[in-house]
Amino acid sequence: MSAPVYLELVSPAGTPAALVAAIDAGADTVYCGFRDCTNARNYPGLNFDVDEMAEGVAYAHARGRKLLAAINTFPRADDMAPWHKAVDNAAAIGVDAVILADIGLLDYAHRRHPSLRLHLSVQAAASNPMSIAFYRENFGVRRVVLPRVLSVDEVADVVKAIGIETEVFAFGSVGSMSEGRCFLSSYMTGLSPTSEGVCAPASHVTYVEDGDKIVSCLGGVTLNCFAKGEPAAYPTPCKGRYVTEGRASYLFEEPIGLNVANILPQLKAAGVTALKIEGRQRSRAYVTQVVSGFRKQLDALARGETPPPADDLKLVAEGGRETFGAYGKGWR
Template sequence: MAASQSPVELVCPAGTPAALRAAIDAGADCVYLGFRDETNARNFPGLNFSREELAEGVAYAHARGGRVYVAINTFPRAGHPEIWHRAVDDAARLGVDAVILADLGLCDYAARKHPDLRLHLSVQASASSAEAIRFYHEAFGIRRAVLPRVLTVSEIAGLGAAVPVEMEVFVFGGLCVMAEGRCALSSYATGKSPNMNGACSPASHVRYIEKGDKVVSQLGGFTINTFGAGEPAGYPTLCKGRFEANGRLNYLFEEPTSLNTLSILPEMIAAGVRAFKIEGRQRGRAYVANVVRSFRQAVDAIARGETPPDMALEDITEGGRQTAGAYERSWR
C-alpha cells in the first residue's frame, strides 16, 4: 500500500498506466505523470495518459492511499495556450492532487480558474533562489517547489529556512547538465524543444548506422557517438555525446551516469526537504517497481531511526555509474 508514516513523500514516475500501478503497489506516496501531448516534458510516443486513463489512475491511487500529480510543465506557444489551459482544466476536473507548472502565464491561469487546485512549481522553472520561490508563492499560491539539480545540501537547507513552501528534490535517475528549463541543445539539432514541445532528443530524429565493426549514433544528422564492437550503443543526446577535442575523444558535457542519493537521504531530510522525487517516466514498470521499492525501504528505515540498508541499483543506472551530483559538490 502507498500510505506510510514517513514525514517525507516519495514521488515516483508513471509513464504508463502499468507503471502507475507498479509504483503505487511498490510503495509510492505519489506518482507524477503527464497527458499524451506537448503539455508535458516527456512527450514521447507510447508514453503518458489519455483523460480516461488518468481518471482510472487517480481512482487506483486514491483507493490505496496514494496521490497523483500531473506535470503540465512545458511552455505554451505564444498566442496559443489553449491545450495547456485544457490540460489544467481537465486535471482539476479529474480530481488530481496537484499540477506541476513552469510557465508564469499558466501559473496565473491555474490560480485564477481553479483556486482550490494545489500548485507545484516544476523544476523546469529553474527557481533556485529564495526570491524566485517566494515570488511564485506570493503571486500564484505555489505550495511546493521542485528544486533544480544544481544545489548543495547546505544550499537547500538555507532555502528551506527562507521560503514558505515545501521543497522537493530529485534523488534518483537521469541527470541534466543544463539549468532545467534552459536547454537549447535538442532544439538546435532537431528543431524540437524539450521546453516547448516536451521532447529532448526525440526518437524520430535518432539514427544508428553500422560502419564496419562500429555503430554510429546520430541525432538530427549530427554524429553523437561511435561505439566499438561489443560496446553498448547508448541513446544519442547531445549533452551525453562523445566528441573529439584537442586530439582527445571524451564526453565533453556529461558522462553517462545516474543520480543516486541513497547515502545522503538523512542529510536531505535534515535540510528540510519534504519530498523525494525519482526520475524515469520513460522507464518500464519493472524499473519503476525496483527503484520505488528500494527507496521505500530506505525512507521507512530513516523514519524508524535506522540506517538505510545498502541497495544494489548499479544494474539499472545509466552506464552502470552513480553520482550524488551537485548535492555533494566539491568544486567551486
C-alpha cells in the same frame, strides 16, 4: 519550517500500468502527464488520456496515495488552449496538484482554479529563494521541484528560506544544464523540449554500426562512438562526446546516473519534503525496482535505522554507474 519526519517518495508513471506498479511498490505519490505536448515527456506510447488519469487518481486515492499532473512545457503563442484544457481537466478529475513551469499558465491556473494545488516544475529553473518567493507570492505555489544544480548545503539553505515544500531529484539523469532553458536539442533537431516536450526525440536518433563500434547521432550530428558493450547514454546533446582542443571527452556529463540513496540522511536533515524519481519514459519493471529500492531505504530511515546498501538500484542506473551529481562537492 522544521524537518519533516517522513520523506515522500514520488514516482514517475509513464503509463497506467506503471502507475499501478509504482503504487503497489510503495510510492507515496505518482506524477504523470496527458498524452500531448503539454508535458515534458511527450514520447510516443506514453502518457494518459483524461479517463485514464481519472482512473489513476481513483487507484491512488483508494490507497491513500496522491497523483500529480505534470503540465510543464511552455505553450506557444496563439496555442494556449491545450494547456488551459489540461489544467481544467486535471482540476476536474481531482488530481492532488498540477506541476507547472510557464508563467502564463501559472497565472491562468491561479486565477481560474484558486483551490488547485500548484507545484513549480524543475522546468521553471527556480534555483534560489528569491525566485521561489516570486512564484509563491504571485501564484500561491505550494511546492518547488528544485533544479539539479544545487549542493546538499544549498538545498538546506533554500528549504530554510522559502516556507514551502521542496521536492528534489533522487534517481535518474544528472541533468547538467539549467532545465527549461536548454535549447541544445532543438538546435540539433528543430523540435523543442520547452514547447513540444521532447528532448532528443527518437525519430531523430540513429545508431549505426561501424565495425566493432556503434555511432549514435541526433539530427545527423554525431554524438558518440562507443564499443559494443561499453556503457553509453541515450544520445541527448548533453551526454555526447565532443572534441575540444584536439581531445575527445564527455564534455558535459559522463554516461552516469543520479542516485541519492547513500545521502538520504543528509537530504532528510536538509528538510526536503519529497524525493522525485525520474523516468516516465522508463519501463514498468524499472519503476517497480527503483520504487521498492527506495521504499526499503526510506522505511529504514523512518525507523531510525541506517538504510541498507542500495546495490539493487545500481543495476538500473544510467550507464550502470552512479553519482550524487551536483549534490556533492567537486561536481561543478
